[in-house]
Amino acid sequence: MLPQQAKKAIAGSPKKLANLIDLVNLPSTLREFVGQSQISRLGCFMHVWSYIKTNNLQDPNNRNVVNCDEELRSILLGKPQVELSELPMLIKLHFPKEPK
Amino acid sequence: MGKIPPSFRTAKLPLTSLLKNPQSLPKQSPNETLDQPHRHFPLSKKPIKKKHQSSLKTLTPSSQNPNSIAFNSPNLSDAKKLFNSIISTSPFPLDLRFHNSLLLSFSQISTNSDSLSFLRHMIKIHPSFSPDLSTYNILLTQSCNSPSDPDLSAVRQTLDLMVTNGFPPDHVSTDLAVRALCSVGREDDAIELVKELSLKYSPPDTFTYNYLIRHLCKTRVLSTVYNFIDEMRSLVCLKPDLVTYTILIDAVCNSKNLREATRLLGVLGEAGFKPDCFLYNTIMKGYCILNRGSEAIGVYKKMQEEGVEPDLVTFNTLIFGLSKAGRVGEARKFLGVMAEMGHFPDAVTYTSLMNGMCRKGDALGAVALLEEMEEKGCSPNSCTYNTLLHGLCKSRLLDRGLELFGLMKSGEMKLEASSYATFIRSLCRGGRIADAYEVFDYAVKSKSLTDVSAYSVLESMLKSLKKAKEQGNAC
Numbered sequence: 001m002l003p004q005q006a007k008k009a010i011a012g013s014p015k016k017l018a019n020l021i022d023l024v025n026l027p028s029t030l031r032e033f034v035g036q037s038q039i040s041r042l043g044c045f046m047h048v049w050s051y052i053k054t055n056n057l058q059d060p061n062n063r064n065v066v067n068c069d070e071e072l073r074s075i076l077l078g079k080p081q082v083e084l085s086e087l088p089m090l091i092k093l094h095f096p097k098e099p100k
Numbered sequence: 101m102g103k104i105p106p107s108f109r110t111a112k113l114p115l116t117s118l119l120k121n122p123q124s125l126p127k128q129s130p131n132e133t134l135d136q137p138h139r140h141f142p143l144s145k146k147p148i149k150k151k152h153q154s155s156l157k158t159l160t161p162s163s164q165n166p167n168s169i170a171f172n173s174p175n176l177s178d179a180k181k182l183f184n185s186i187i188s189t190s191p192f193p194l195d196l197r198f199h200n201s202l203l204l205s206f207s208q209i210s211t212n213s214d215s216l217s218f219l220r221h222m223i224k225i226h227p228s229f230s231p232d233l234s235t236y237n238i239l240l241t242q243s244c245n246s247p248s249d250p251d252l253s254a255v256r257q258t259l260d261l262m263v264t265n266g267f268p269p270d271h272v273s274t275d276l277a278v279r280a281l282c283s284v285g286r287e288d289d290a291i292e293l294v295k296e297l298s299l300k301y302s303p304p305d306t307f308t309y310n311y312l313i314r315h316l317c318k319t320r321v322l323s324t325v326y327n328f329i330d331e332m333r334s335l336v337c338l339k340p341d342l343v344t345y346t347i348l349i350d351a352v353c354n355s356k357n358l359r360e361a362t363r364l365l366g367v368l369g370e371a372g373f374k375p376d377c378f379l380y381n382t383i384m385k386g387y388c389i390l391n392r393g394s395e396a397i398g399v400y401k402k403m404q405e406e407g408v409e410p411d412l413v414t415f416n417t418l419i420f421g422l423s424k425a426g427r428v429g430e431a432r433k434f435l436g437v438m439a440e441m442g443h444f445p446d447a448v449t450y451t452s453l454m455n456g457m458c459r460k461g462d463a464l465g466a467v468a469l470l471e472e473m474e475e476k477g478c479s480p481n482s483c484t485y486n487t488l489l490h491g492l493c494k495s496r497l498l499d500r501g502l503e504l505f506g507l508m509k510s511g512e513m514k515l516e517a518s519s520y521a522t523f524i525r526s527l528c529r530g531g532r533i534a535d536a537y538e539v540f541d542y543a544v545k546s547k548s549l550t551d552v553s554a555y556s557v558l559e560s561m562l563k564s565l566k567k568a569k570e571q572g573n574a575c
Binding site for chain 1: 537
């Protein structure tokens with residue numbers, strides 16, 4: 001996928017953008033983790049990623065892997081280890097598409 | 101290239117510079133607002149200036165409280181009250197410039213009719229204040245600034261007011277009105293107004309004329325611009341000058357219409373103008389946009405034949421064009437030529453050349469050029485680094501890319517969208533997701549991109565990576 005295309009995809013579709021930055025009412029599990037009742041998908045990703053960084057949860061041997069602690073496990077499907085590349089997809093699960 | 105530097109214009113007119121940052125004025129503290137005229141009327145006599153300043157010093161502390169919210173509300177009665185309190189507390193007579201700056205800052209947040217009432221109020225309360233042309237120009241600018249005004253009725257009203265008060269609009273008024281109208285996208289009204297003003301009062305000067313032409317070139321089709329030029333020629337005998345032709349040629353070159361540019365070049369010769377360095381640079385740029393390197397060199401040769409001294413921009417354009425067309429070898433030769441002629445290649449020159457080398461796949465050569473450039477005492481800018489980063493990623497030299505990224509980080513340079521995306525993609529493909537996340541963090545922290553675009557690039561790259569893995573052809 002070319003970068004220009006990726007850029008165009010975002011600029012050209014307000015729906016995708018809205019999907020990323022609209023505030024959403026959170027389910028209870030996520031609410032406890034984030035500490036807010038509403039957050040956007042982007043905000044949630046930033047929050048989780050900064051949580052991983054501040055708690056040094058990246059595996060020292062392979063930094064592409066995150067060793068989940070209790071709290072992180074509760075929101076990421078209970079997995080003990082998560083690959084960084086999966087992170088956006090896992091977070092997206094908490095933000096289902098709105099039924100039309 | 102071929103553009104009139106903004107300083108050209110503002111230096112000539114005190115009032116235009118007064119209008120340069122209309123947003124910032126009302127927010128300033130009252131002290132600063134009152135100080136404004138000093139900076140913008142540098143020719144005023146010194147004794148008056150001193151007197152005025154001293155009056156301000158005594159004035160501000162006493163009226164600090166009502167003044168601290170100076171013209172925060174567009175409400176007319178508030179403004180009147182404020183004015184009354186300043187008048188009653190000021191022990192010194194206030195001059196015209198003071199009233200003008202008050203009116204200006206009020207006009208920036210209020211409606212046209214309110215400003216007019218405020219002006220009338222000031223005249224009534226303070227009879228020694230007699231407004232002059234600059235005062236009315238403030239009102240004129242305001243009436244032109246409103247985004248919607250069918251049939252120019254508000255503008256016409258102001259013009260009538262100016263005439264009845266004995267201050268018919270001059271070329272300064274025309275200039276202010278045209279700039280205000282263009283800034284809110286009312287080009288058709290601007291054309292209309294210029295025609296009307298030239299017939300009734302005073303024709304625009306060449307600066308206003310060229311400004312309007314340039315603005316029209318950007319926003320309207322070419323035939324509109326030509327119509328306007330023809331009309332002005334028949335109305336007030338205002339003929340396009342060399343600057344106008346440069347603007348026109350620049351516009352047609354940007355729209356890749358080189359045939360028209362050649363025609364204009366002929367017209368310009370017939371009108372008795374000789375192309376200067378600026379114009380040649382513009383034409384050369386036109387050829388470079390179209391990747392026509394031979395023609396660009398042709399322009400360079402023509403300049404030499406005509407005895408026009410090429411400048412740094414000429415060489416930069418030429419090197420950029422040749423690199424873009426994939427003729428890096430020739431571009432490098434010109435690096436030597438320009439040094440011989442006493443022009444020092446700058447960051448733009450080197451970056452164009454690096455860009456060409458990277459396009460050819462010679463990223464390492466480009467990095468070598470970076471060293472050469474730094475040896476010669478020319479410091480690279482963020483564009484240089486972005487170009488190199490892009491090139492290194494394209495040539496799959498990830499380690500060198502990361503090294504360069506470290507340099508950029510320490511230099512606090514911003515990432516450009518395209519090099520960011522390429523870098524992220526190569527990192528993800530190379531399985532260095534953690535590094536990609538780090539780059540993402542830096543892009544967000546350094547405010548190179550918005551959070552949204554930075555994240556969406558990362559997300560889409562990871563997604564396509566996953567897809568590729570599922571299909572079993574991950575790189």
